[in-house]
Amino acid sequence: MAGIVGWGSYIPKYRIKAETIAEVQNADAAAIKAGLGLTEKSVPGKDEDTATISVHAARDALARAGIDRKQIGSVYVGSESHPYAVKPTASIVGEALDIGNAYMAVDTEFACKAGSATIQINAGLVDSGMIKYGLSIGADTSQAEPGNALEYSAAAGGAAFIVGPNSESVATLDYTCSFTSDTPDFWRRAMQAYPSHAGRFTGEPAYFKHVSSATDMILKKSGAKITDFKYVVFHMPNGKFPLRMAKQFGATKEQIEAGLVVTKIGNTYSGSSILGLASVLDVAKPGDKILVTSYGSGSGSDAFIFTATKKITEAQKKARKVNDYIARKEYITYPQYLKHMEGIHQ
Amino acid sequence: MFRESPIIRWRNYSDRYKLRGYKCTKCSATYFEYKGMCPCGNLDFTEIDFSGRGKIAAFTQIHGGPEAFENKTPYCVAVIDLVEGARIEAQVMDCKYEDLKIGTEVEAVFRKFYSSGEKGVIHYGTKFVPKF
Known part of the structure; x- marks a missing residue:
């Protein structure tokens, strides 16, 4: 079967603590943290969305893969927060990566598994011989209604994978x-x-x-x-x-x-x-x-x-790791959070 | 005012999305914007893809930006010397004004510029963040 030739990740810099949200929502932060098993979440920058997160992760994936980017035959981006209702994220990503125009592209949506599904799609295409390499991405700047339990967990980030021949795989x-x-x-x-x-x-x-x-x-x-x-x-x-x-x-x-x-x-x-x-x-x-x-x-x-x-050992050195992005963080207040999520200036 | 038409930005996708510029075939000077003639007198250029790495040469903070950026204020704008030699002006994100210095190392990132209103196209391009 096919395999992963390169991978990349991206997590925005900003974080909001569960305590910060709980204070505004008049909720018990300790109970929420114990109930959800998390203490804070990532928040996109004011100029970040699923397309920018995808491009960032995909550039790291390309750096690790070390392949000719023009040989990428497909770009699939899974998300439930695509920037447009109609206009693909995948073509924005393809253009930003400069992979040419000879590639298949579509956005996928299946809640939280829209990204993993694209790995299966690309593996099938690689194994069938239709493409040499395919780009699979899952990214989100997920939404949560203020006051809803999801507000404590709905975060931003993504990962990208170059799927390719088994013989070249990490x-x-x-x-x-x-x-x-x-x-x-x-x-x-x-x-x-x-x-x-x-x-x-x-x-x-x-x-x-x-x-x-x-x-x-x-x-x-x-x-x-x-x-x-x-x-x-x-x-x-x-x-x-x-x-x-x-x-x-x-x-x-x-x-x-x-x-x-x-x-x-x-x-x-x-x-x-x-x-x-x-x-x-x-x-x-x-x-x-x-x-x-x-x-x-x-x-x-x-x-x-x-x-x-x-x-895999050599590829690990060629780009930032998930933990590098986790370690880079800046806490924001609830009003700043609303501004980041475009909750004030809409 | 927002530009309603997406066409003008679309024509600039090469340099805005990919940080593509020009290199003089005679003296090897590099430029982000197209120049008709290099100061060395040469008229010929080749395209160059910049690495996206550079250092801040000058910077300021914008408190009252244009309509497209008003929800981003305050934000930093810098003149950046790319390692390949070209100079570019760009927004520097994910930092505070107090964090920046002349000589701060930065790297290019793909970010949202602005949207042409609620119904219009979303414009993307290259900004910079401090190297981390």
Whole structure:
């Protein structure tokens, strides 16, 4: 199968603490932090959106891949905060990356798994011989209605992957599969500024059912055991759900920790599980096996098994790591947060 | 006033999106904007893709910006000497005015410039941030 030839990530500099939001919303910050398992979230700069985050991450992915950018045959950008309702983010990204014009492009949307789905699409295209390299991106500047529980977790960030031939890969894609059903746990109707969700229904019949089913499916398909993996990444809508999933499958803290970025930056939606993957690729050693299961409301999960190759060590040095972006931060106040999210000047 | 037509910006995507400039074929001087003639007297140029790395040569802070940038105020604008030699004027983001100095190393980033009103096109291009 195809594999990942290069990867990149991006997280905006700005952060808002749960305490800062809770003070405005007259909520109990300690209870919220304990309930969600996170303490702060990333916030986009006033001039950042899904397109700019995508370009930033993709430039790092290209730096790591070291390929002729004109050989990229597809650009797919997954997000639920595309800057336009009609006009693709993917063509903005393609133009900014200077990859020429001979590429397929489309934006995808499937809540938080719109990015992981593009890895599957590109892997299929590479394996079929239709393209040599494909660019897969998941990025979001996710929206949350002020006062809603999502306000504490809806964050900004993204990751990009150059999918290409197995022989050139820093991590080979060994298996992938998906589990999908029509489950109305979270949605945003046309022309609505903020998403709605079904409260506790987003847990058991939604996240947990789909993540565990896709993970079960790929373990069965591959014959692998959870102990075979050096790293395990489950989608991170908050800091608690992936830990519960890890416990269910018997994954240890050591397996989960490297990819558990949500506790430091919040849920970057389409960027979430794949930022976890990028974070793992930042530190993986040749031979390490990686299990990733994304989740997108509505609902579906994509599961992947990767194996790091000997090319990964050199590639890790060629661009910034997820932890570099996590470490770069500036806290902002709630009024500044509203301005960053264009809540005042609209 | 916002430009309603996206065409003028679209014509500049090469230099705004990719930081593409010009290099004199005789003295190798580099320019971001096209020049008809190099001070050395040469009329021929080749295109050059700048690395995006540079140092601040001069800077200021804008408190009352044009309509397109009024929700970004205060913001910093700098004259930047790119490592390839060309000089460019650009916004410097993700920093405070007090953080900047002449000689501060910066790097190019792809950012949103402004939107042509609520219905218009969103314009993107190159800005800079302090190197981190």
